[in-house]
Amino acid sequence: MDVMPKWAEVILVPLISLILAAILSALVILAIGEDPVAAVRLMITGALGSTYGWGYTLYYATNFMFTGLAVAIAFHAGLFNIGGEGQAMLGGLGVALVCLFIPWPHWSMALIAAVVGSAVFGALWAAIPAYLQASRGSHIVITTIMFNFIAAAVLNYMLVNVLRPAGSMDPATARFDEAVHLPSLHEMLAPIGINFSKAAPANVSLVVALIACVLVWLLIWRTPLGLEIRSFGKSHRAARYAGIGAVRITMIAMLLSGGLAGMMAINNVMGEAERLVLNAVEGAGFIGIAVALMGRSHPFGVFLAAILFGFLYQGGAELALWTSIPRELIVVIQALVILFTGALDNMVRMPLERMFLAMRRRPNVQAGE
C-alpha cells in the first residue's frame, strides 16, 4: 500500500510546490516595489495571451522536452547526467555539419538527417563520461560537468577557426541554405486555417519532441530494455543477479540521454537560428534537470514541466521587456520553481503523506516491527 494515492503524488505535490514558489516570488517582487499581480498578468498575457507568446513558449518548451527527457532517461538508470548542456552544444555541431555541407532537396530529409546527426554527436559526447563511469568508476556527475566546459571550448574553436565564413567577424557558421528551413507553426497551421504568429520561432521540431516523449515512454515502460534500465537504476545488485550488465546499461542509458539532449539542436539551431552560434543552448541543458525532477522522470510529466518552464522563460522575457523588474529577478523566480519542485520536494511531500495517513488510519492493518 502506497502512502499517497497516485493523483496526489503526481499532481498535488508539484502543484503545491508551484504555489509556494509563486507566493515567494510574489513576495520578492513586492520587496523591490513592484506589483506582483500586474507582473503575473503581464507574464500570462506575454506568454499565453497571443499566438506570438505561445509560439515562444512552445519553442522554449521544445528545447526543455528534449533536455528533460535526456535527464529523465538517465535518472531511470540511476545516473545523473548534468552534461545536457554540452551534449546539446555538440548536437548543434552535428546539425550544422549536416545542414552546411549536404545539399538537401527538401527540408524533411534534412530534418531526418539532422535528427540523426544531432543525436549521434550528443550521444558520442555522452559516451566518454559514460564509459569512464561504467568501466573506471569516475563519477558521472563530475565528468559530465567537465565535459560541458570542454564542449564549450570545442565549439568555440570550431566556430572561430573552422566554420566561420571567410571575412565574417562573428563566431558563427554561415546561414543554412533555404532548402533546410524548417516549417514554423505559422506555416504548418496556415493550411488548416489557423493564423499563427509569423514571428514566433516554434517549429516542426515540437512534433519531433512530442514523438520523442511517446517513444521514451514506450522504451521505459514497455520494453525489456526499459525494464533493465529501471532495474539497474533501482538496484545494482538485483540487476547483477538478473544478468543485466552494468557497463551495457550505463552506456545505453547515457547514449540515449546524450542523443536526446543533442536533438535539442534541431529546434534551436536548425529551426530558429538557422545557423550555429556560440552559446546557442542558453542553459536549456540545466533547465532539463529541473524539468525531469518536476516531471518525476515520466515523459508526460516532462512534457507538462517543459511547457511550464517555457511559460516561465517567455513570461520572464516579457517582464524584463515591459517592467523595471530586472532580468535577474526572472532567474530568481525560475530558481524558486526549481528549488521548490526539485530540491524541497520532501518539504511538501512529508506533511501531505502524514495527512493522508491520518485520513486513512484504520485499525485492521498489519503490525510491523
Place this chain on the structure above:
Amino acid sequence: MTAPAIELKGISKAFGPVQANKDISIRVMPGTIHGIIGENGAGKSTLMSILYGFYKADAGEVFISGNRTEIPDSQAAIAAGIGMVFQHFKLVENFTVLENIILGAEDGALLRPSLAKARKSLLELEQEYDLKVDPDAVIEEIGVGMQQRVEILKALYRQANILILDEPTGVLTPAEADQLFRILGRLKDEGKTIILITHKLREIMDITDTVSVMRRGEMTATVKTSETSPEHLAELMVGRKVLLRVDKTPAQPGNVVLDVQNLRVRDEQGVERLKGIDLQVRAGEILGIAGVAGNGQSELLEVLGGYATGTGTITLNGQPIDLTGKNSDGRSRRANGIAHVPEDRQREGLIMDFSAWENTAFGYHHDPRYASGILMNNAAIKADTQEKMDRFDVRPPHPHLAAKNFSGGNQQKIVLAREIERNPDLLLVGQPTRGVDIGAIEFIHQQIVALRDQGKAVLLVSVELEEILGLADRVAVMFDGQIMGTRAATDTDEKELGLLMAGVTA
C-alpha cells in the same frame, strides 16, 4: 511477593497506519529468563526498543522493580539497570575489548584511570559469571561468540540487572549458542533478569522459564515454558496449527546434474573466499550447505548464479559452464537451466519498488512469452503473475502491488514462484526462509521438496541448521571457504555438524 523486575502495562505504539504494539502487558520476575517469541513483524523489536528508550510509547507505563519509570532515551534505560545486546553488535572493530567496554562510560577526561578501573571490574565480572575474555584483544580479531560476550560485559559493567538479548544466536554456531546459554544460566543464578527475543522455538524451550508470544502487535499469551510445547507455541505465533517437521519421502537420486571441481573464488580485495570446492548434486536430491554465515556460501551461490567469477570447472548435465564472466551472467545461467532464489531477496531477488508483475518477469524479461518483438507483453505477464500468485497462495494476490508492500513470506513466494515455475534442472536456494513467517515456511519447504520429487537438483544454502537437517538429503558443511565434510542428513546430527561448522574435523 517480590515486585516484578520489569512490568509493562498497556504499551501501545503505532507507526503511521501500522499498529506495531497494541496494549501489551507483561510481568517479568527477577532472576528468571523470559522469552519473547513471535514472527518477523510481530512487534518484538518495537517493544524492546520502547523499553530501551529508542521509541516513545503512544500509551502505557513501565515499572522497574515496582517503580514507575520513564525511559525517554537509552541513557535512562541504562540508569534504570537495563542492558541491551543487539542482534548486530555495537562495537568499535579496531578498539580493544577494554576500550569498547568503557566507551561512553568513561569517568573523566583521561582514559588511563577509567581503563584501570574497568580492568579491575572486568576481572571481578569474569570470576563472578565465568565470562572469560582477553581485555586487550582487538574486537575484529576475536570471533563473534567472543564479541557477543563483550556486549554482555558492557551491559554488566554498566550495572545492568536486566539484560535484553535480541536474536542472540543468529550469528553463532550451535556450540557457541550452547556456551551463550550456559552464561545466561549463570547470570540468572546470580539474580539477573534476562529477556530473550527470538523466533527459534528450540531456544525458548531450552532455557526460558516463562515465554510470551506476540502476534501482529499483540501479546497473545504468556505461559510457563514447562507447561507448553513447540507445537503449541507455533500455533500461538501463527494462529493456526503448523507442521514443524518437513514432510518428505526418502530421495531417489538420479544422474549427477551439477558437478563442481576445485572451485576457487577471490573477492575484490584479492582474498580467496572459496578454496577449492568439490561437490555434486544429483537429480532428485537436495544438497544442503550448512555453515556459519560468511564462510563462503554466498560466494558459492554467486558464482553458480553467474554473477561472480572464479576458477575451476563446473558442469551442468555434463555441459561445461563458463566461470570467467565472459560468457556468463545471470541471464546465461537461466538459459542453461539454473534458477536461483538469492539469499537477499530484498536487494537481489526483487526490486522493491517494482510491482509484483514486473518482478515476476524480472530476469526472464526476454522470454518470448513475456516480450513479443521489442515490446513487452504486459498483459501476458500480468496474467501469468496472477496464476502464479494463486498457485503459491501469495497474499494479497494483486499483481499491481509493489513488492515492498508484501510481507517477507509473500515476497519470498513471489521469487520462488518465478524461479520454480521455470522448471529448472538445478535450483539454487539461499536462506529460503530468512525473515519468513512460520506459516509460510511450511509452504516454501513443501515447494522445494516437490521440485526435488520431480527429479530436479536443488542446492540449498541456509544458516539455520534445523532447516538444513529437515530439508536436505545430504549435508555439506562449509568452513572458511572449504567443505569440511559431507553427510547423509539421516546419519548426522546438530552436534556433529556443529563441530564441522567450527572447523573441527574428527
